[in-house]
Amino acid sequence: MEVTLKRGASTGKMLFPLFYFLIFFAFGALFPLLSVYLQEEVGLSGTEIGAIMSISPVTMIFIQPLWGMITDYTRKPVFILTVALLATALIGFAYSFAEDYRWLIVIAALLASVQSAIVPISDSIALHYVQQDGGSYGSIRLWGSIGFAAAVFIGGWLSDHFVFVVIFYLFSFMLIVAAFLAWRLPKQSQAVNAGTLRGVRQLLAIPRFLLLMLATFLIFGPILANNSYFGIFIKQLVGTLTGIGLAFLLAAGSEAPFMKMTDGLIRRFGMIPLFIFAAAVSGLRWLLYFWEPPLVFVYVTTVVQGLSVGLSIPVALQYVRDIAPKHVRATAVSLYSAVGNGLGTWFCTFIGGYILDHYHIGAVYLFFSICTFLGILALVGIHILNKKNRSAGEEG
Incomplete structure (x- = not known):
């Protein structure tokens, strides 16, 4: 869908990195x-925690298309994004007052409903901006990783030295600032298609797309579910809240340089081989955590997240857009996000909570490892199809 950017390229180059830093700082x-x-603080069981933490990804599957339709109807993606940011900030602040499990479920569902609009609409605006004015999505998205890394460390330190609910205050404040900044993002004369279902049938007829959806379900599910269980893992290894923050700082902070390098590595090795390598690193990391190694060793291994996640995210997003027909690319990105970030994360988070209740945290990471290596098999299938297409004179 063709759109017209109303602001200059120089404005976008300054605003997008800061905007991504703020929203991912809030999430972190x-x-x-x-x-x-x-x-x-609340005293919930592993199963209850798994249920609450899995609400966000499963809600995304059903609510995200509605945000897409609203965006298409109003033709004001920046306005919708701003409203979603402010609503998410308000509900996040209300989260800090809830202690009853039933109310926590309700608030988590409400939070997920409005939060699910933020990243897809932001990515759609940023991707179109990059296409129109040049640059790299990875160079923008890396600021999100930097913000996330800084936030977990700062949030962990503040929680250790003050009160735990400070994490909700940081979350809300940063999203409010991001909402004011969002209003200055490049305006568009038509809607960004953030989640409609047009073209789904055509996409599902592409074997490589189906295999990629399976791969993202199995690989990104554990990566994102790890955000819910890594803190518990560190605590069981006798870590502190500040230590949790340090671990996430090392892990998420190491993503930025690899995101910066993604374009050059793709040209040298190809997208799918690079994705396979990054996923294999993730799978080995989860397998090592099954043995619950010493805390110092865990801190050392967190930096490999930069390689695994920092490469996987931009590679997968670019490959989705490359294999999808031009007129259904927005729908393809939406499905990719719903399956990998939504359904896969829900599945791994929910099953992880059950495993945590009946076994131990190391078993959760064994489950993550098995999922990841199964996902690699799907990527190998894509690689084989690419080779067949090239031998038949088609582009892979």
Whole structure:
């Protein structure tokens, strides 16, 4: 869908990195520490924590298309994004007052409903901006990783030295600032298609797309579910809240340089081989955590997240757009987000909570490892199809 950007390229180059830093700072301040908060401050069980933490991804599957239709109807993606940011900030602040499990479920569902609009609409606006004015999505998205890393460390330190509910205050404040900044993002004369279902049938007829959906379900599910359980893992290894923040700082902070390098590595090795390598690193990391190694060793291994996640996110997003027909690319990105970030995360988070209740945290990471290596098999299938297409004179 063709759109017209109303602001100059130089304005976007300054605004997008800061905007991504703010929204992911908000996410980093809350979500990695939320499971620990629910366990230690509210006293919930592993199954209850898993249920609450899995609400967000499963809600995304059903609510995200509605945000897309609203965006298409109003033709004001920046306005919709601003409203979603402010609503998410308000509900996040209300989260800090809830202690009853039933109310926590309700608030978590409401929070997920409005939050699910933020990243898809932001990515759609940013991707179109990059296409129109040049640049790299990875160079923009890396600021989100930096913000996330800084937030977990700051949030962990503040929670250790003051009160745990400070994570909700940081979350809300940063989203309010991001909402004011969002209003200055490049305006568009038509809607960004953030989640409609047009073209789904055509996409589902593409074997490589189906395999990619399976791969993202199995690979990104554990990566994002790790944000819910990594804090508990560190605590069981006798870590502190500040230590949790440090671990996430090392992990998320190491993503930025690899995101910056993605374009060059794709040209050298190809997208799917690079994705396979990054996923294999993730799978080995989860397998090592099954043995619950010493805490110092865990801190050392967190930096490999930069390689695994920092490469996987931009590679997968670019490959989705490359294999989808031009007129259904927005729908393809929406499905990719719903399956990998939504359904896969819900599945791994929910099953992880059950495993945590009946076994131990190491078993959760064994489950993550098995899922990841199964996902690699789907990527190998794509690689084989690419080779067949090239041999038949088609582009892979």
